[in-house]
Amino acid sequence: MGNNSELFKVKTLAEAMDSLRPYVQTFYQRAETIPLADSLGRILTQDIPAACAIPHFRKSTMDGMAVRAIDTFGASESMPALVQCYGEVRMGEAPGEALRQGTGILMPTGGMLPEGADAVVMVEHLEHFGEELYGVTKSVAPGENLIDIGEDVTVGEVILKQFTRIRAQEMGLLAALGKSDVSVLPRFRVGILSTGDEIIPPDQEPLPGQSRDINGYTLLGQALASGAEAHYYGIVQDDLEELRTILSRMLKENDLVLLSGGSSVGTRDLSAQLIEELGEPGVLFHGLALKPGKPTIGGVADGKLIFGLPGHPASAMVVFDAIVRPWLDGSLLSPRVDPLPKGKMTQNLYSGSGREEFVRARFVPDGEEGLLEPIRGKSGLIRTMVLADAVVHIPLDTEGIEAGKEIPFRPLR
Ligand SMILES: Nc1nc2c(c(=O)[nH]1)N[C@H]1C(S)=C(S)[C@@H](COP(=O)(O)OP(=O)(O)OC[C@H]3O[C@@H](n4cnc5c(N)ncnc54)[C@H](O)[C@@H]3O)O[C@H]1N2
Numbered sequence: 001m002g003n004n005s006e007l008f009k010v011k012t013l014a015e016a017m018d019s020l021r022p023y024v025q026t027f028y029q030r031a032e033t034i035p036l037a038d039s040l041g042r043i044l045t046q047d048i049p050a051a052c053a054i055p056h057f058r059k060s061t062m063d064g065m066a067v068r069a070i071d072t073f074g075a076s077e078s079m080p081a082l083v084q085c086y087g088e089v090r091m092g093e094a095p096g097e098a099l100r101q102g103t104g105i106l107m108p109t110g111g112m113l114p115e116g117a118d119a120v121v122m123v124e125h126l127e128h129f130g131e132e133l134y135g136v137t138k139s140v141a142p143g144e145n146l147i148d149i150g151e152d153v154t155v156g157e158v159i160l161k162q163f164t165r166i167r168a169q170e171m172g173l174l175a176a177l178g179k180s181d182v183s184v185l186p187r188f189r190v191g192i193l194s195t196g197d198e199i200i201p202p203d204q205e206p207l208p209g210q211s212r213d214i215n216g217y218t219l220l221g222q223a224l225a226s227g228a229e230a231h232y233y234g235i236v237q238d239d240l241e242e243l244r245t246i247l248s249r250m251l252k253e254n255d256l257v258l259l260s261g262g263s264s265v266g267t268r269d270l271s272a273q274l275i276e277e278l279g280e281p282g283v284l285f286h287g288l289a290l291k292p293g294k295p296t297i298g299g300v301a302d303g304k305l306i307f308g309l310p311g312h313p314a315s316a317m318v319v320f321d322a323i324v325r326p327w328l329d330g331s332l333l334s335p336r337v338d339p340l341p342k343g344k345m346t347q348n349l350y351s352g353s354g355r356e357e358f359v360r361a362r363f364v365p366d367g368e369e370g371l372l373e374p375i376r377g378k379s380g381l382i383r384t385m386v387l388a389d390a391v392v393h394i395p396l397d398t399e400g401i402e403a404g405k406e407i408p409f410r411p412l413r
């Protein structure tokens, strides 16, 4: 390792993602079948064609009387149309006979319309004259107050695409289609390790020069929030042997391994060296044109992704969001279609760094819109992330963002 200078040229975020992509195709060819009730947030592995129409019968949307619309034309309060009622449809049952001219049948909301009926008169517009005789005081148009067969979903149409992320509404649609089990991508197994001689667990009292592990927990939270099955492997010292042992175990047990700390000058070669020797092709980038996140390492060891994230807590979180999350939450496969919310920048943001930037910001509601107030703290301060409601992206080819400009942001809450 280290001989190929091209390999270690600083990459842009997009180049870094592209360099990893060819090695992890198999990630997205796996599938597991799970109960529909457990499917929230999971990613479909197949297109879902509708095996049945929804609804599969014409359904009333009001309590009232199914009629032939033509029999009600011209009806008014002063001149009701007379309809002979021949019974009542019960919920969940099919009506017996077809509707004849001048007749109607009472039905609940959700009841099945008989053949021949093409509209429903609301009960509010019915007058009972006695026996079977009813007056309709307001005419209905054909199709009024009903849902037609296949109006929601037609048979055979691909109603959900492969790699759709299942939200509550997709769960409902799958239920309507009779899918009590669904085939989804497995949850990615993510192993998280903190490195550094100075890092101690949260239950210990730090001596001068020591810091409690923050990244282990922020990254664990982010991985879980991205839908992964994440495990925290604790802290290891900057020791090659110790690191080698734990990393090879983590690679066996996970799809994706995250290290933090030790990626910059100093122990940088330790992490990179290990990523190189643990599997093929090894390190794919070391250094990103990203602020924060310059010292990020990324690689692949025999089909497993490995990232060395910067030690500074805010950097580690921002880099996770930019480069790790998309592999886990399916956004790489099926980009989110909902637009990002927008806010107006309260100050000029210059970006002369020659790097793509992610700026933490507070969101301040202001009438109809919102204001984005940049947070100027150093990337070593976890509090800057706790205060942040939003992350604003400044692309590589821009000089920054002018105060007052409305820009999209990624919400952090
Ligand atoms: N001469 C240079 N120095 C640094 C550069 C540089 O380019 N040249 N890059 C800076 C940048 S940017 C960052 S970010 C950091 C990245 O450092 P490392 O990823 O090597 O991490 P460490 O040096 O181990 O730690 C940096 C900082 O973060 C603290 N840390 C580390 N792990 C944790 C953790 N799990 N929980 C809480 N805090 C953690 C660590 O104690 C250090 O304070 O390097 C700059 N330096």
Ligand code: MOO
Pocket (backbone or CB within 6 Å): 290, 291, 292, 293, 294, 295, 310, 312, 315, 316, 379, 380
């Ligand atoms: O780029 Mo470092 O990752 O500023 O904090």
